[in-house]
Amino acid sequence: MTSFYINILENPERQANIILALSIVPSACLGTYLFYKKGQMKPSTLALIFVFTAVLLDALITVPVFIIPEEGGYSSFFSDPVFYAIAVELYFIVFYFGSHLTKNKTS
Template identity: 65%
Template sequence: MISKKLFSIICAIVVWILGISFYLLSHSVPILENPERQSNIVLVLVIIPSAWLGTYVFYKYNYMKPSSLALTFVLVAITLDVLVTVPVFVIPNGGSYSDFFGNPMFYTIVVEFYFTVLYFGNHLTKKIET
């Protein structure tokens, strides 16, 4: 059986893949004049069902405090942003690490991500306990 820490990391990677996929896909469907703003709006909207899915799958097979799971999801996403998102997608388009991590929207999405996982985790663990 896979450990709960490893499984939480795998669930977090799946959520990150969903988020980055929709973020990149939104660039190919121009609706707003500013494609970066459009992609951030899409990510803000997509992170909620993606985080819910990852949280649901995790709690279907394992248990961890919701705050620990939320922190794991956020740390995995930030690590993947450092290792993949910035060097593969941001830098080739003229951006930098400081542009990416200096953007206030990044921190808004991180906070939204954390509290979404925390909320759904608390909701799902209450169902487990009763």
């Protein structure tokens, strides 16, 4: 994450989490919109797929590339409550936006 290298706040971890929490909103909406242009799935299932994909990518890319070189590890990354708050945020954004899109398709 480039937010670690551009210091605005004193705590770079908090800064990265704030930027991530804000950037999830448009990216989750865009991904949901693009899926529902051609796909059919319950919004709750799509939201779970988004969350599991994000967790998998965090385990395969984020932790080894960004966290471990900064003296962190898998346990510190996945035990952080902010990680779970962001995962819940992602779930609800995809679920509610997907519900909105599917409701408008059937109307």
